[in-house]
Amino acid sequence: xxxxxxxxxxxxxxxxxxxxxxxxxxxxxxxxxxxxxxxxxxxxxxxxxxxxxxxxxxxxxxxxxxxxxxxxxxxxxxxxxxxxxxxxxxxxxxxxxxxxxxxxxxxxxxxxxxxxxxxxxxxxxxxxxxxxxxxxxxxxxxxxxxxxxxxxxxxxxxxxxxxxxxxxxxxxxxxxxxxxxxxxxxxxxxxxxxxxxxxxxxxxxxxxxxxxxxxxxxxxxxxxxxxxxxxxxxxxxxxxxxxxxxxxxxxxxxxxxxxxxxxxxxxxxxxxxxxxxxxxxxxxxxxxxxxxxxxxxxxxxxxxxxxxxxxxxxxxxxxxxxxxxxxxxxxxxxxxxxxxxxxxxxxxxxxxxxxxxxxxxxxxx
Amino acid sequence: xxxxxxxxxxxxxxxxxxxxxxxxxxxxxxxxxxxxxxxxxxxxxxxxxxxxxxxxxxxxxxxxxxxxxxxxxxxxxxxxxxxxxxxxxxxxxxxxxxxxxxxxxxxxxxxxxxxxxxxxxxxxxxxxxxxxxxxxxxxxxxxxxxxxxxxxxxxxxxxxxxxxxxxxxxxxxxxxxxxxxxxxxxxxxxxxxxxxxxxxxxxxxxxxxxxxxxxxxxxxxxxxxxxxxxxxxxxxxxxxxxxxxxxxxxxxxxxxxxxxxxxxxxxxxxxxxxxxxxxxxxxxxxxxxxxxxxxxxxxxxxxxxxxxxxxxxxxxxxxxxxxxxxxxxxxxxxxxxxxxxxxxxxxxxxxxxxxxxxxxxxxxx
DNA sequence: ATAAATTTGTGCGTATGTATC
DNA sequence: GGATACATACGCACAAATTTA
Numbered sequence: 001x002x003x004x005x006x007x008x009x010x011x012x013x014x015x016x017x018x019x020x021x022x023x024x025x026x027x028x029x030x031x032x033x034x035x036x037x038x039x040x041x042x043x044x045x046x047x048x049x050x051x052x053x054x055x056x057x058x059x060x061x062x063x064x065x066x067x068x069x070x071x072x073x074x075x076x077x078x079x080x081x082x083x084x085x086x087x088x089x090x091x092x093x094x095x096x097x098x099x100x101x102x103x104x105x106x107x108x109x110x111x112x113x114x115x116x117x118x119x120x121x122x123x124x125x126x127x128x129x130x131x132x133x134x135x136x137x138x139x140x141x142x143x144x145x146x147x148x149x150x151x152x153x154x155x156x157x158x159x160x161x162x163x164x165x166x167x168x169x170x171x172x173x174x175x176x177x178x179x180x181x182x183x184x185x186x187x188x189x190x191x192x193x194x195x196x197x198x199x200x201x202x203x204x205x206x207x208x209x210x211x212x213x214x215x216x217x218x219x220x221x222x223x224x225x226x227x228x229x230x231x232x233x234x235x236x237x238x239x240x241x242x243x244x245x246x247x248x249x250x251x252x253x254x255x256x257x258x259x260x261x262x263x264x265x266x267x268x269x270x271x272x273x274x275x276x277x278x279x280x281x282x283x284x285x286x287x288x289x290x291x292x293x294x295x296x297x298x299x300x301x302x303x304x305x306x307x308x309x310x311x312x313x314x315x316x317x318x319x320x321x322x323x324x325x326x327x328x329x330x331x332x333x334x335x336x337x338x339x340x341x342x343x344x345x346x347x348x349x350x351x352x353x354x355x356x357x358x359x360x361x362x363x364x365x
Numbered sequence: 366x367x368x369x370x371x372x373x374x375x376x377x378x379x380x381x382x383x384x385x386x387x388x389x390x391x392x393x394x395x396x397x398x399x400x401x402x403x404x405x406x407x408x409x410x411x412x413x414x415x416x417x418x419x420x421x422x423x424x425x426x427x428x429x430x431x432x433x434x435x436x437x438x439x440x441x442x443x444x445x446x447x448x449x450x451x452x453x454x455x456x457x458x459x460x461x462x463x464x465x466x467x468x469x470x471x472x473x474x475x476x477x478x479x480x481x482x483x484x485x486x487x488x489x490x491x492x493x494x495x496x497x498x499x500x501x502x503x504x505x506x507x508x509x510x511x512x513x514x515x516x517x518x519x520x521x522x523x524x525x526x527x528x529x530x531x532x533x534x535x536x537x538x539x540x541x542x543x544x545x546x547x548x549x550x551x552x553x554x555x556x557x558x559x560x561x562x563x564x565x566x567x568x569x570x571x572x573x574x575x576x577x578x579x580x581x582x583x584x585x586x587x588x589x590x591x592x593x594x595x596x597x598x599x600x601x602x603x604x605x606x607x608x609x610x611x612x613x614x615x616x617x618x619x620x621x622x623x624x625x626x627x628x629x630x631x632x633x634x635x636x637x638x639x640x641x642x643x644x645x646x647x648x649x650x651x652x653x654x655x656x657x658x659x660x661x662x663x664x665x666x667x668x669x670x671x672x673x674x675x676x677x678x679x680x681x682x683x684x685x686x687x688x689x690x691x692x693x694x695x696x697x698x699x700x701x702x703x704x705x706x707x708x709x710x711x712x713x714x715x716x717x718x719x720x721x722x723x724x725x726x727x728x729x730x
Numbered sequence: 731a732t733a734a735a736t737t738t739g740t741g742c743g744t745a746t747g748t749a750t751c
Numbered sequence: 752g753g754a755t756a757c758a759t760a761c762g763c764a765c766a767a768a769t770t771t772a
Contacts, residue, residue, distance in 0.1 A: 003758085003759065003760090004759080004760075005759075005760085029736080029737060029738085030737070030738070031736090031737080039760080039761085040760060040761045040762070041761085041762085042759090042760060042761065042762080043759080043760060043761080045738090045739090046759080046760085048738095049414070053418035059737095059738065059739090060737090060738080060768080060769075061737075061738045061739060061767065061768045061769075062736075062737055062738060062739095062767070062768030062769030062770070063736095063737070063738075063768075063769050063770075064736095064737065064738080064769090064770095065737095065738085069524060070495075070498060070499065073495050073499075076495070077495060077496065077499055080492055080495075080496060082496065089468075090455075090461075090464060090465075090468055090478075090480065091460075091461040091462070091464040091465035091468055092461075092465060095456075096455075096456040096457075096461040097456070099455060099456040100455075100456035100457060103454075103455055103456055103482060107482070107484055107489070110492075112481060112492065112493060112496050113455075113480070113481055113482070114479050114480070114481065115455065115478070115479070115480035115481075116477060116478055116479065116480075117468060117472070117478070119472055124472070127441075127445055127475075127477065128477060130435075130438050130441070130442060130445075131442065131445060131447065131477050133435060134435065134438075134442055134501075135500050136499075159434060159435075303668065306672075307671075368739090368740065368741090369740080369741075370740075370741085394755080394756060394757085395756070395757070396755095396756080404741080404742090405741060405742045405743070406742085406743085407740090407741060407742060407743080408740080408741060408742080410757090410758090411740080411741085413757095424756095424757065424758090425749085425750080425756090425757080426748070426749050426750075426756075426757045426758060427748070427749035427750030427751075427755075427756055427757060427758095428749080428750050428751075428755095428756070428757080429750090429755095429756065429757080430756090430757085
């Protein structure tokens with residue numbers, strides 16, 4: 001047997017959803033409800049109080065109890081699922097491709113998509129996570145911010161896990177958390193890039209790496225590993241590292257200095273196509289010919305690669321597909337009560353795309 | 366003097382935010398609270414009941430009352446504003462540019478951005494609006510869906526207005542609603558395109574227009590108006606209209622048929638660069654040389670324009686700037702208690718960008 | 731325009747049920 | 752099993768806002 005207040009609540013919700021009483025229409029008074037349900041005023045007040053906090057009805061002192069204007073939709077809303085997507089960027093660079101994959105997939109399955117971005121700023125990741133937790137979300141696709149460092153927001157992520165909200169990461173993963181991740185094999189990508197340059201006869205290699213996310217660290221380690229395998233011991237000046245915040249400030253002059261040295265590199269592997277573009281521009285200003293005097297290879301195979309002159313050799317990976325896969329996985333988890341195993345994670349194979357910005361080493365030693 | 370239950374609530378909220386009791390920590394029992402505040406059990410239960418529905422605390426029958434894990438953040442969340450953005454698309458075509466403008470601006474002002482898309486589907490606009498209304502949003506930037514037709518979702522939009530939630534539209538506007546709108550002068554854009562083709566000596570003009578959004582209607586009217594001003598009376602076969610849903614299905618064959626006619630046009634104005642690209646591809650297949658045998662002009666000056674061979678002549682307008690302006694306007698409205706006037710709307714001036722896809726008419730008559 | 735009636739809001743007391751420890 | 756603590760339920764009195772006569 002149900003509690004009495006529950007019976008009252010269910011009846012009134014029923015009035016609302018069947019439009020027996022329409023939005024803003026007055027329903028019976030407390031004393032009438034007492035008689036109708038044969039219960040005390042306390043019970044009626046408890047029931048109405050619950051309905052008010054659920055926003056099915058609202059009360060006006062001295063006037064009456066009225067149906068809320070959203071009451072009819074409440075039941076439908078229970079069936080529309082919200083997937084939150086929190087990435088470092090939304091509208092820049094390769095992110096539209098990734099998000100397009102998610103958007104298309106989620107649209108087909110009638111899911112709603114809530115997108116936010118962190119600008120690779122931990123504080124913003126924090127406030128966005130809080131915000132999402134306050135909303136009712138049914139799943140979360142997260143690109144970790146500053147993934148090279150231990151996450152300061154691990155508490156919120158654990159909160160999501162403890163609430164059993166389906167949760168997957170893209171582009172990077174958390175060693176502390178057991179959640180499926182979809183990411184590129186950046187280590188292998190770094191090896192591929194180094195191998196390409198070495199096979200072209202280059203020995204004075206340089207790598208430029210972002211070191212505040214794990215993608216950069218992995219690409220750097222792959223690059224160094226491949227150099228060592230080919231007996232090209234990496235020396236400190238071969239590796240230029242930077243943080244996200246430096247892109248607009250100190251990084252360009254660092255690159256310029258590296259290109260001004262007498263024994264400048266004959267080939268550079270850049271963290272991504274954006275850095276490759278910056279490097280190309282600096283080389284142009286220094287009258288260094290690409291690729292004859294300097295080979296440049298990027299990463300991500302973005303639209304920038306074919307917009308640059310010369311077209312950029314780059315490491316490619318399936319961006320839109322990762323978005324699709326992430327969306328399909330989160331849908332699967334939502335339908336499966338969040339049960340997953342190691343097989344749900346995907347490590348994408350990077351692929352070398354040779355264009356015009358790399359060529360055989362013709363420097364005189 | 367406050368009500369007693371309010372005093373109890375405030376004290377307990379204070380315990381939570383000052384971390385006198387930490388998340389998941391047990392607070393005094395109901396009878397202890399009765400003694401502490403010198404009130405009845407009923408008053409304590411009323412206070413705790415409110416705090417439960419506000420998610421500051423949770424109760425376990427037989428055990429006690431505990432601080433919720435989000436309690437500490439509740440106060441901060443009141444200060445983070447959420448701006449919802451609902452557009453037809455997010456990650457396609459010119460939308461990343463528009464959204465980048467919003468994202469950058471809102472990020473700088475510490476606003477959170479909630480993005481959703483409708484795919485130009487009225488049902489999806491409907492469910493997304495419901496969803497946003499259920500969430501707590503502080504402002505809405507909306508691109509109307511199927512803006513050539515009277516909006517079926519006008520009820521929800523009126524709901525937003527009656528709640529005094531700041532609300533602006535982009536790309537199109539609602540004649541039924543008094544809200545600021547930021548949009549391109551599509552009529553003038555249509556005139557510009559027609560004028561360019563006519564000034565190149567073309568007289569057999571054709572226009573391809575999407576007619577389920579007002580942008581297409583306005584561009585068509587501008588095109589026709591300019592033709593008439595130049596004594597080139599538009600005949601039915603000069604105007605090809607289509608609906609969003611036809612792009613992947615019947616539209617290409619319609620275009621192909623138009624290009625196969627004996628007296629085919631010597632110049633075509635396309636609703637946007639995507640349609641221009643489709644038209645160009647069809648023309649290529651029919652061995653029609655662009656621009657020698659057929660001039661093509663697009664609209665939007667998207668990235669497609671410079672990716673096509675030959676580069677596309679197009680009508681340009683400030684996309685990222687519109688995003689920035691929309692974000693700044695919604696921030697202003699949020700800070701100004703939603704007071705606006707006609708001066709807040711912006712009509713952007715379209716600009717002709719001549720590239721390689723249009724040339725003088727050299728067809729023999 | 732005012733007073734009375736109606737309706738919701740606050741607050742106290744009591745009894746009994748049920749889950750936890 | 753017993754004590755504790757929250758949950759449900761009834762009743763009463765008065766306050767405050769609104770509606771109606």
